[in-house]
Amino acid sequence: MKGMETLISRGIIQSYFGKLEKSLELDAAVVGGGPSGIVAAYYLAKAGHRVLLLDRKLAPGGGMWGGAMMFNDIVVQEEALPIIEELQLRYRKHEKGTYILDSVHATAGLIYRATEAGATIFNCFSVEDVVYKQGRVGGVVVNWTPVLREGLHVDPLTFAARVVLDATGHDCEIAKTVARKNGVRLLTETGGVIGEMSMDAAEGERMTIENTKEIYPGLFVSGMAANGVSGSFRMGPIFGGMLLSGRKVAQLMHEALVSLAKD
Ligand code: 48H
Numbered sequence: 001m002k003g004m005e006t007l008i009s010r011g012i013i014q015s016y017f018g019k020l021e022k023s024l025e026l027d028a029a030v031v032g033g034g035p036s037g038i039v040a041a042y043y044l045a046k047a048g049h050r051v052l053l054l055d056r057k058l059a060p061g062g063g064m065w066g067g068a069m070m071f072n073d074i075v076v077q078e079e080a081l082p083i084i085e086e087l088q089l090r091y092r093k094h095e096k097g098t099y100i101l102d103s104v105h106a107t108a109g110l111i112y113r114a115t116e117a118g119a120t121i122f123n124c125f126s127v128e129d130v131v132y133k134q135g136r137v138g139g140v141v142v143n144w145t146p147v148l149r150e151g152l153h154v155d156p157l158t159f160a161a162r163v164v165l166d167a168t169g170h171d172c173e174i175a176k177t178v179a180r181k182n183g184v185r186l187l188t189e190t191g192g193v194i195g196e197m198s199m200d201a202a203e204g205e206r207m208t209i210e211n212t213k214e215i216y217p218g219l220f221v222s223g224m225a226a227n228g229v230s231g232s233f234r235m236g237p238i239f240g241g242m243l244l245s246g247r248k249v250a251q252l253m254h255e256a257l258v259s260l261a262k263d
Pocket of ligand 1: 031032033034035036037054055056057060061062063064125126127128167168169170173199222223224225234235236237238239242
């Protein structure tokens with residue numbers, strides 16, 4: 001077919017820039033496409049919110065693809081089963097109220113369900129800063145990951161969002177940036193990012209959910225970032241806490257969005 005190349009390029013450009021433009025004003029921006037961020041995006045989209053998830057890597061999924069030491073299975077505990085069943089992921093029984101999932105199937109399944117529910121995902125996007133106005137986080141400042149990797153001096157674009165989630169995992173990048181650049185106190189014992197502790201799987205899982213919260217007006221944390229910010233334990237390749245944290249933060253963000261809509 002004559003002109004096939006142009007047709008393909010036009011389709012992609014028109015479709016992609018449509019998605020980009022629709023994302024300029026969001027209800028929720030989720031930074032980081034690990035398990036907690038994807039689950040949060042799923043529940044927010046399911047509740048009818050305009051939600052965008054950004055991940056700096058080519059493939060979102062964070063630390064879940066690789067299971068443990070690249071043995072590609074993960075463990076989840078009983079409490080997270082309702083989420084796994086709702087998202088229709090395959091699992092099998094292990095010991096003492098724990099279950100095993102194939103990590104590739106589970107990660108692909110999470111991404112599929114979140115986008116099916118209506119969340120938009122942009123891969124290869126790095127969030128390098130936030131929009132910060134009148135003591136509130138109000139969006140994300142983004143750039144292409146390759147631009148940042150190359151150290152090119154190229155200015156970013158922004159997506160306005162009424163609430164923002166830091167789901168960046170161990171590095172808790174967004175919380176650190178907000179505290180450092182704006183000299184503000186976060187909702188932690190010290191007012192800053194305390195930093196992650198060594199391994200205690202059971203306690204780490206429990207604390208992940210407890211530490212999932214709004215840490216600054218407009219800024220929420222989930223997953224490993226929640227434990228990094230509040231100074232709690234890592235837990236190794238058990239993922240129920242990440243899924244439960246994602247569901248909890250989506251509920252908190254939903255409540256915040258409802259209350260903002262009333263103002
Ligand atoms: C865009 C970014 C940026 C940025 C980071 O680490 P993750 O998998 O996140 P969680 O918290 O949902 O899950 C943690 C889990 O995978 C894990 O590591 C566990 C359970 N560890 C236990 C242990 O003991 O080690 O994913 C975070 C995602 C990644 O995909 C990053 O690429 C992305 O966030 N990301 N994306 N802009 N500034 N920073």
